[in-house]
Amino acid sequence: MNAIHTENLTKIFDNRLIAVNRVDLSIPQGTVFGLIGSNGAGKTTLLRLLLGLHRPSAGTVHVFGEPVGPQTARLRQRIGFLAQSGAFPPNMTAIGFLDLVGRIFGVPKGERKARLSALIHAVDLLSASFQRISTLSTGMKTRLGIAASLINDPDFLMWDEPTVGLDPTGRKYTLDLIRALKEEGKTVILSTHILPDADQACDQLGILNHGKLIFQGTATELKRIVQRNVVDLALIGDVDRLLHSIATEEEHLRCERISDEIVRVSFADGRNLSSDLPRLLETVSRHDVDILSVRTAGEIEDAFLKRLEDDRVRGFSRAYGVHKRHSAPKEYPDNQEPQ
Amino acid sequence: MRGYIAILVDDLSAMIRSWIVWSWLTLTLLAGISAVVVSLAYADATSFILAWGLVLYIGLGSFVVIIIAANAASGELTYLGDALMSRSLTPMQYVLAKLTSRLLTVLLLFLGVVVPVSFALIFQVDDNDLTRGGISLGLTYLGLVLALLVCFGVTLSTVISNGLLAMALAVIVWYLGLGGYAIGNARDFSPEGVLGVLPLLLRGQFSMAENWSVLGLLILIIGTLVGLSMVLFAKRDL
Numbered sequence: 001m002n003a004i005h006t007e008n009l010t011k012i013f014d015n016r017l018i019a020v021n022r023v024d025l026s027i028p029q030g031t032v033f034g035l036i037g038s039n040g041a042g043k044t045t046l047l048r049l050l051l052g053l054h055r056p057s058a059g060t061v062h063v064f065g066e067p068v069g070p071q072t073a074r075l076r077q078r079i080g081f082l083a084q085s086g087a088f089p090p091n092m093t094a095i096g097f098l099d100l101v102g103r104i105f106g107v108p109k110g111e112r113k114a115r116l117s118a119l120i121h122a123v124d125l126l127s128a129s130f131q132r133i134s135t136l137s138t139g140m141k142t143r144l145g146i147a148a149s150l151i152n153d154p155d156f157l158m159w160d161e162p163t164v165g166l167d168p169t170g171r172k173y174t175l176d177l178i179r180a181l182k183e184e185g186k187t188v189i190l191s192t193h194i195l196p197d198a199d200q201a202c203d204q205l206g207i208l209n210h211g212k213l214i215f216q217g218t219a220t221e222l223k224r225i226v227q228r229n230v231v232d233l234a235l236i237g238d239v240d241r242l243l244h245s246i247a248t249e250e251e252h253l254r255c256e257r258i259s260d261e262i263v264r265v266s267f268a269d270g271r272n273l274s275s276d277l278p279r280l281l282e283t284v285s286r287h288d289v290d291i292l293s294v295r296t297a298g299e300i301e302d303a304f305l306k307r308l309e310d311d312r313v314r315g316f317s318r319a320y321g322v323h324k325r326h327s328a329p330k331e332y333p334d335n336q337e338p339q
Numbered sequence: 340m341r342g343y344i345a346i347l348v349d350d351l352s353a354m355i356r357s358w359i360v361w362s363w364l365t366l367t368l369l370a371g372i373s374a375v376v377v378s379l380a381y382a383d384a385t386s387f388i389l390a391w392g393l394v395l396y397i398g399l400g401s402f403v404v405i406i407i408a409a410n411a412a413s414g415e416l417t418y419l420g421d422a423l424m425s426r427s428l429t430p431m432q433y434v435l436a437k438l439t440s441r442l443l444t445v446l447l448l449f450l451g452v453v454v455p456v457s458f459a460l461i462f463q464v465d466d467n468d469l470t471r472g473g474i475s476l477g478l479t480y481l482g483l484v485l486a487l488l489v490c491f492g493v494t495l496s497t498v499i500s501n502g503l504l505a506m507a508l509a510v511i512v513w514y515l516g517l518g519g520y521a522i523g524n525a526r527d528f529s530p531e532g533v534l535g536v537l538p539l540l541l542r543g544q545f546s547m548a549e550n551w552s553v554l555g556l557l558i559l560i561i562g563t564l565v566g567l568s569m570v571l572f573a574k575r576d577l
Contacts, residue, residue: 013576053420054576070573073342073427083421090418097422103345104426152427 001065003029003156003187004050008059011045011211019045021211022059027189027204029064029155032182034202034219035191036304042211043191044084047158050189051081063156077105080149084160084191086141090134094125094144097133098151105152112151119147138165146174156187163197175201199300207307214311222303229267231277232258237289239263245287246280253280261292342428346436354407354444363403364448367396371456378464385460385467389474390537393481396453401517404445404485405509408492411437412572413502420577430573434497438565442489449485453478470543476550477540483557488513490564497572 004027011020019042027033037043048054050061052068052075061068063075088097095116102112120129123143128136136144142165149157159178163171178188178201192198198205199219207215207222215222235242243255243263252268253276267276284291354360374392378385412419412434424433457474460467492509499505524535539545 048420048576051425053424055574070424070577071429071431073429073432076425077427079425081421081425083425087418087421089415089422100345100349100423101426103348104342104423104428106341106427148422 001029002026002062003031003064004033004189005062005065006050006059009046009049009056009061010058011042011049011054012057018211020049020056023208023211023213025206025213025216027187029187030182030185031204032178032188032190032202034198034205035189035208036193036195036198036205037208038193038308041208043208044160045211046208047081047160047189047191050158051076051079077152078155080152080154080157082142082145082149082157082159082162084164086138086145086165088133088141088144090132092133093130094133094136094140095120095129097144098148101148102151107152115151115153119150123147139167139170142166143170146177154186156189157181158189158191160191161193162190163192163194171197195300195304207304209308209311212311215307219300222307223300224303229271229273229276231265231280232293232295233263233265233284234261234292234294235263235284235289236261236292238287239289242284242287242289246283250280250283252276340432342426343432343436346423346428346433347440350411350437350440351443354440357407359403359406360444360448363400364452367400367448367452370395371452374456375459375463378460378467385464385469386473386538386541387534389457389460389469389541390477390534392456393453393477393537394534396449397481397484398517400449400485401488401513402510404488405492405506405513407445408441408489409496409505409509410502411441411493411496413496413499413505416500416577424577430575430577431569434493434569434572435565438490438493438568441493442486445485445489446482449482450478453481468542470541473541473543473545476545476547477537479554480540480557483554483561487557487561487564490561490568494564494568494571497568497575 004025006023006025009020009023009025010018012018021042023046035043035046045054049056050063050068052061052070052072055070063072064078066072066075068075092100098116098119099112102116107115120126123146125140125143125147128140133141133144142162146159146162149159162174162178166174175197178190181188182203190198190202202219205215205217205219205222206213239257239261243257246253246255246265252271254266254268256264256266258264265280267273281291281294370392374388378388381388415423419433424430457469457478461469461471461474488509491513492505495505495509496502499508521535536545
């Protein structure tokens with residue numbers, strides 16, 4: 001069963017700004033879905049449509065098989081939402097806000113206190129729990145939002161930019177938490193423009209560009225768009241001799257020194273990385289050079305940018321085609337004037 | 340229902356912490372005590388003194404009521420959708436909770452001071468000209484007028500995002516209406532004349548049959564405003 005199903009979902013603000021443009025989206029239950037896109041791509045608006053906070057200008061939204069709207073509080077009972085804006089009642093304390101959210105969800109008092117305590121500890125806000133929210137840092141507000149989204153033990157989480165403002169530890173904790181939630185069978189939508197986060201945490205990705213869903217599939221499928229067989233090697237030793245040797249012996253490899261330690265190796269198109277990479281590593285080891293790390297080079301970013309570029313070119317071609325059709329002079333039979 | 344109760348309790352707590360509420364309560368308590376003290380010296384004009392007190396309460400208190408009501412939702416619109424409405428809460432529950440909380444606050448502030456003062460006048464001032472029935476009807480009228488103002492203010496706050504603008508609009512519309520009504524009903528522009536029929540009402544000189552229709556009309560307008568606020572708020576993108 002799908003946790004989310006939208007058909008032709010469209011949102012137009014003030015009859016001029018198309019924030020979400022005919023989005024058809026299906027997310028099966030238990031999936032971690034990464035909604036990626038540049039700033040202003042329409043990610044937040046799409047999430048608000050899925051929650052029933054915005055009314056669609058056209059199309060439909062179904063959550064757990066039921067249509068969503070402002071009055072469907074029963075559906076929102078199963079959803080945990082983290083907003084990107086960090087908008088909270090500024091004069092409330094962190095613990096007061098969590099308690100209010102728990103009361104809105106109807107969590108019984110005893111259970112509410114226990115969950116409050118556990119969540120405040122888990123997001124490391126114990127020392128700030130009686131501080132007014134307006135005095136909290138961006139990262140603390142994000143952690144407060146994460147705690148609020150979990151207080152009702154939801155089946156479905158929608159997190160909008162959950163790693164913004166977090167330090168590396170907080171970011172790692174959040175990504176680990178997403179994986180743990182997936183293991184519990186929860187469905188998660190992770191909206192982000194930090195692509196490595198989406199790559200690490202998500203089963204499926206969707207790219208939103210100017211309100212349009214231009215890609216939906218796995219991270220591997222996305223990376224296939226660029227199909228660049230590139231690896232970055234961090235090396236210590238006589239790197240110059242190694243590069244000279246590779247240049248003369250290995251025709252299908254192209255090496256580029258990125259920094260003193262990092263060498264970017266590109267494999268020729270059509271080569272099989274799984275057989276060529278061990279050969280490369282063997283060559284390196286023969287030249288008395290130690291390998292500090294091996295990693296694939298910026299694939300998801302490249303694939304994302306390639307997809308955006310493809311969409312831009314397609315949009316231009318469409319617009320050009322339309323323009324040509326409209327501007328082409330009409331031909332009329334001889335002696336026949338247009339009506 | 341639980342969403343309604345959660346917002347109601349939260350908003351009432353905010354009202355209890357509000358310095359505007361406590362300042363107005365203190366001011367009106369002092370004014371009420373003064374009215375009782377003054378009435379001790381002018382027993383035959385008790386209805387006149389109480390009527391003036393009530394008219395001043397409506398005149399000045401309307402401003403306080405507008406501040407309380409017109410800020411109900413507009414003050415929260417910047418975070419309302421993300422922080423609260425994204426939970427298990429419907430627009431109807433939210434607006435009803437806000438209306439209930441602000442109505443309770445305003446009516447408790449009004450009745451909590453005016454009822455004790457009115458009955459202190461009856462029992463403490465010898466040979467006063469007040470009747471219990473007159474006071475009850477007078478306070479019902481004014482209570483409904485304040486309730487109408489609360490509903491009007493909350494309705495504006497659900498459609499206007501800027502709290503100051505909502506308040507300014509409420510002040511303009513309300514005081515123009517109040518001024519027009521006062522001028523239309525004044526017998527003449529003397530201290531007695533501008534009070535209209537209020538002193539007579541407090542003295543018990545009224546026919547209940549004539550008042551039912553006016554009371555009914557007030558209740559109808561209040562009901563319409565409550566419905567309107569819910570419909571308009573539910574149509575908003577949050």
